[in-house]
Amino acid sequence: MQGLVYLFIALSGAGLGTATYFMLAFTPIEAALLALIVFIGGVLILERTLRHRAEAKLQKAVSEMTKLLSTDAQAGQVLSKRVNALIDLDLGARMDVIEADMSVLGTVVRQVAEAVSELETAQAASANFASKNGQVDKPVRRASPTVPLTVVEAALDNGRLIHHVRPILTLPQRRLHAYELYPRLQLEGGRLADPPEYMPVGIEGGATVIRRIERICTEEAIRLVRRARLLGEAIKVHVPLAPSSLANRAYFDQLMALLAANRAINPDLFFALDYADWTTLDKTESDRLALLVEEGAGLAVREADTLRLDFAALAGKGVRYLSVDAGQFIDRPSALTDFHSADINDYIRRFGINLVAAGTRSEQQILSLLDDEVKLAQGNALAEPGPVRSDLAEDGDDDLQTAAGR
Incomplete structure (x- = not known):
């Protein structure tokens, strides 16, 4: 310049x-x-x-x-000046006062913890009492089967296991999000028995039959996913899985071979376990679940009786769906979680887990779920268990790829 x-x-x-x-x-x-x-x-x-x-x-x-x-x-x-003032202070007496205050604060915290514990115990006792008097709609565990084991085996030999599904729908659009396989057994006379009626849980020799049923369901789930992809769609299918199946090495090896032969569609498969079974898994069963996740499959936990869980740990183990009873979630959310019912779904979603309100029985419950911003629901009020869509149920040329015999 x-x-x-x-x-x-x-x-x-x-x-x-x-x-x-x-x-x-x-x-x-x-x-x-x-x-x-x-x-x-x-x-x-x-x-x-x-x-x-x-x-x-x-x-x-x-x-x-x-x-x-x-x-x-x-x-x-x-x-x-301030340093000189601090030097002149007598901190010993003040430290004694602070220590006394901390001691009192510790006592108060302990008393609060004890009061909260007593309150939770009283709430649990109240919930049990209300459940016994029919005041609370809690999820019902499977009772003893009424169909004899020999009848179940004969029906399986004759190919009378009917593959129905229970849809999981989005709210408020009520669009299909996923299918949960709901295998029904066709008895003499054409009557269809639901899984709680015939599934031989806790019966001697029943574990073998359960593994056989779950193997058939897994193959059917793979067929459904393959047909959907051939039609240009993508559907997610939940497949039932019992701890007894995970504990059996021969069955697990067959399951792993089946997944390895159909690895491309594994991300659309989710193995569903009841929460009661999930909490009792031993190390071997947990490790085998981890191997299923490594093959690309996901996990779903059904009928959870609490949402006070470590969701980060669940997500790390491959859990992508967590279902709770809709009636209990709406009527007594405090029995499930400490969060506000309108916030829990968004909180769980942060970990990549979908919250499903199962067992909806009325339109009023659906409206309540919408108020609580729950995005996925399942139950008779939305869609009863029934056959899958005809275009997915048809046998096409896409034969199931399997690396192990039944």
Whole structure:
């Protein structure tokens, strides 16, 4: 910028000299001398102006530095006074007072914890009493089967296991989100028995039949997913899985081979366990569940009786769905969680887990779930268990890829 100013001064001198040469009849030497005098005078004036400006800036900087040093000196004096005041304090007595206050605070915290524990115990006792008197709609565990084991085995031999599904729908759109396989057994006379009626839980020799049923369900789930993908759709299917199946090494190896042969569709398969079974898994069964997750499959935990869970740990184990009874969630949410019922779904979603309100029985319950911002629901009020869509149920050319025999 300064060079440009010098250029303008030189041009001004040259212009003035040229003007005098032509207009005032100056000789070339006189015109050149005038131009030189103008240039030198302009340079001197510019340098003087720049020097005055630099001196003013320097004086201002010195003045500001003086003020800063004065402020620092004052701050140093104040700090010294405070340090001297702290040195003169008798902290021993004050520390004794603080220790006494902390002791009292610890006692108060302990009393609060005991009161909360007593309150939770009273709430649990009240819930049990209300349940016995029919006041609370709690999820019902499977009772002993009424269909004899021999009848179940005969029906399986004759291919009378009917693959129905219980849809999981989105709210409020009520669009299909996933299918849960609901295998029914066709008895003599054409009557269909639900799983609680025939599933041989806790019966001698029943574990083998359960594994056989679950193997058939897994193959059917793979067929459903494959057909849906051939139709350009993507559906998620929940497949029942029992701890007794995980405990059997031969069955588990067959299941792993089946998943390995159909690895491309495994992300749409979710193995569903009851929460009561989930909490009793031993290390071997947990490790085998982890192997299923490594193959790409997901996990679903059904009929949870609490939402006071470590959701980060559940997500780390591959759990993607967690279902609770809709009636209990609506009527007594405090028995399930300490969160507000309208916040728990969003909180669980942070960990990649979908909360499903199962067992909806009325439109009023659906409206309550909408108020609580629950996004997934299942139950007779939305859709009763029934056959899968005809286009998915048809046997196509997409034969099941299997690496192990039944």
